[in-house]
Amino acid sequence: MRATGTPARQGTLREHNLRLVLGHVLDAAAGADPAPPSRADVATATGLTRGSVSALVDLLISARLIAELPPVATARAGRPAVPLVPAAGTVAGIGAEVNVDYLGVRALDLSGRVLGHRTADGDFRDSEPAAVLARLAVLIGELRADLPTDLRAAGVCLALPGLVDRVTGPLRQAPNLGWRDVDVAALLTGHPELDGLPVRLANEANLAARAESWAGQAGDSFVYVSGEVGIGAAVVLGGEVFAGRHGWAGEIGHTAVEPEGPPCTCGARGCLEQYAGKDALLRAAGRPLSESVDDLVAAAAGGDLAAATALRRGGDALGVALANFVNLVDVERVVLGGIYAPLAPWLTDPVIAQLRTRVLAAAWEDARVQVAAGGPHAALTGAALAVLRTVVEDPSAWVPLPAEA
Helix, strand or coil: CCCCCCCCCCHHHHHHHHHHHHHHHHHHHHHHCCCCCCHHHHHHHHHHHHHHHHHHHHHHHHCCCEEEEEEEECCCCCCCCCEECCCCCCCEEEEEECCCCCEEEEEEEECCCEEEEEEEEEECCCCHHHHHHHHHHHHHHHHHHCCCCEEEEEEEEEEECEEEECCCCEEEHHHHCCCEECCCHEEEEEEHHCCCCCCEEEEHHHHHHHHHHHHHCCCCEEEEECCCCCCCEEECCEEEEECCCCCCCCHHHCEEEECCCCCCCCCCCCCCHHCCCCCHHHHHCCCCCCCCHHHHHHHCCCCCCCHHHHHHHHHHHHHHHHHHHHHHCCCEEEEEEECCCCCCCHHHHHHHHHHHHHHHHHHHCEEEEEECCCCHHHHHHHHHHHHHHHHHHHHCCCCCCCCCC
C-alpha cells in the first residue's frame, strides 16, 4: 500500500498531499517506521508544514481512513505526541481467487486486519467461466454479509492463475482452468452480490508476491514462486512487483525443463508444471490426484520412498527453472510459496543444489532460499492489499472535501 513522492506545489495540491500523508501513516504501520508517527513526524518525513499536515490529518480522520491513539510523552518540549495509525474496521479491500482446486475470498481493512475469509474446494479444470464466477459471486456475497454494516468496501481484486492483461483484463489464458480470452471482470461485476463494486484482475503469483513484500521478511528484491496445480512466479524489485509490459511476467510453470517431455495443458511439452506442479508430484508419487498436499507431506514424513523420490525430482526440476530465473533477473532471495511452503523440507536442498550449480554468480553470492511468510492463500491477501492501494492512491474520493482548496 505504498504511496511515495514529494509534496506537490501546484495543480492538485490537496489531493496529492492527502495521498502523501495517508501513504506515510500506512507505510509506518506496515513496518517502514519503528512506531506510529505523530503529525510532527509526518511533517518532517514529507516536507509539508505542520499546519498543512494537521489540516490533512483532520480530513483523513473525518473520513475514517486514519485514527489517533492516546497521546504519549516525548523527549521534546511541548504537548505529548498523538500517534497516527490506519483506521481499523472502516474501509475494506476484498481479495478473491479462482484456482484449479479452490475458490477463496478475504477482506482486509486498512490496518491489515483480516475481517473475513471463506474458501470453497472444487475441481475447476476445464470449467465454464460463467458458472465458476457465479459461485464465486455467492462466496463474495456471503463474506460481505458477515462484515459490519457501516464498513465501506473499496472494491474486489480477483487473483487468477494465468495471463491477465493489466488491471481489468481480459484473462487471456489460464491453461489449467481451460479458460481463454474471458472478460472475467464483466462476468463477475454483473452479479448482485457485488452491488456495483469495481472489479480488477491480476495474476495470482504477482498478488501473492505483493503479500510477501508486505509481510516484510524477504527483503526488497526476490523471486516468489507459487506452487499449486500450476506454477507461477513473480519478481519483486525494490519492494515492487515487476509484472512486465502486459502483466504477463513470471510464467515459470511454462518454462521448458525437457523440450521433448510430457505434454502440458498449455500445448507445449516438458513444462516445469509437468514435473513440479501439485498434480505432477502426486502422480509421480503414485497417489491419487484427489489427495491434498498434507497427504503427500504425511506420506513423505512417514518414509514413503515413492513420495520422497517424487519430491526430490520435483525439487531438482524447480531448481533448474529457478536457476535460469536468477541468472536473468539477479535477485538475492528465492521465496517458496503456495504448496511449496509445506513441502519446503523436501524441496529446499535440491533447489539450493541446482542454484549453486547453475547460477553463474553463485561463487560470489548465493541466492538464499526461504519459506514464504505470507501464510496460506497469500494471493487473497495480496488481492485485498491491491484494492486498498487504490484508496491510498486516491484518498480524495473518500474524503469530504471542503469547497475551498
